[in-house]
């Protein structure tokens with residue numbers, strides 16, 4: 001078997017037994033990238049030389065007797081996460097040649113763990129989107145069907161994991177961007193609690209919901225990666241000093257007595273009946289393991305998308321102000337007559353249409369006279385959504401929903417309809433607004449394409465998230481299916 005197909009735990013055993021080296025692993029991944037990424041288009045930049053060097057360093061550390069879950073394990077990072085010495089473009093023309101002076105905290109932590117950065121992956125420009133079609137460079141394809149989107153905005157990371165270009169990938173999740181592509185590509189996608197991992201070095205989108213996340217082949221691999229990247233960081237005041245669990249070693253075998261709520265609003269006629277059937281079958285598997293299932297209702301959940309699409313553009317309009325043609329990236333120099341003209345023409349030329357749409361929406365929602373009606377109202381609704389989800393999680397240990405109402409759609413099918421694109425986030429934006437951890441795992445196939453189930457738990461209760469999903473994966477084979485690619 002080619003080594004790029006291994007999970008992290010499988011590779012770990014082989015590395016520790018001295019059967020393979022990190023260099024072998026990295027070479028197989030690079031080979032795979034060379035072989036298929038011209039068609040898949042998941043990577044924006046491959047750091048071949050650096051990766052080979054880092055692999056040799058990891059091998060030297062292993063030889064010296066050092067151990068560690070991620071030592072020598074190759075991964076890919078979404079290109080809105082800063083990597084020192086390697087371009088970070090956010091898939092925008094604005095940052096086409098930007099090289100960050102420092103690593104994001106999550107990258108620094110992975111570097112210390114000895115993980116090897118292989119490549120930077122494609123995304124919707126500045127992570128604004130749900131299909132990767134908004135990338136300023138090219139659209140990533142879904143490895144299960146090249147005519148379809150991989151989901152987004154971490155579409156490059158999800159496609160890369162599904163097609164075995166790496167052993168795991170980092171994404172970011174602001175309103176579903178790890179979970180949605182995980183569902184479309186048939187991999188595990190973890191959005192940790194808000195504050196569980198540092199946002200330092202993530203290119204800010206919606207600072208009040210942004211989190212780094214993990215795309216992996218199994219849930220237990222996500223548990224390994226989360227331990228390595230989580231924790232308090234002095235560079236991010238929203239990371240509390242709450243102990244990081246030993247999630248992998250503490251994976252529980254027993255779900256007996258846990259309770260799960262099925263949110264009825266998420267199983268209505270807007271959702272593809274085939275998706276409902278598969279998620280309900282998955283629920284039966286959990287029931288057989290001793291989980292008590294009950295229907296529940298979250299009436300405010302219908303406001304998640306409208307609320308998210310006021311708050312997100314508002315924060316974007318403010319966060320994007322730094323891209324002014326002076327401090328970072330693209331600057332229009334020809335034919336400019338004043339400073340205001342530099343701002344105007346640099347932003348007009350460097351930013352894509354969806355980014356501009358959000359800046360305008362957000363600026364409007366925050367403007368004098370409209371702020372109370374839009375932004376403030378959305379903040380109030382957000383509190384209601386959060387309170388409702390928190391209280392449901394007092395009653396239940398976890399909630400189950402489909403991750404997406406349907407399977408991956410065709411490239412171009414929805415790109416002219418922003419509203420339809422925003423509705424993609426219908427099941428995933430709630431947990432983001434409430435700061436809750438959530439995970440998408442494969443739970444079957446419809447028309448040959450993967451379907452994902454979402455599990456949501458209390459803030460900082462990632463262990464339950466892993467326990468539930470790990471036991472589900474032990475009882476099923478969906479996560480082991482590979483695209484024929």
Ligand code: GLN
Nearest residue numbers: 127129130174175176177
């Ligand atoms: N689809 C959502 C949006 O476009 C999610 C983006 C994200 O999580 N980065 O805003």
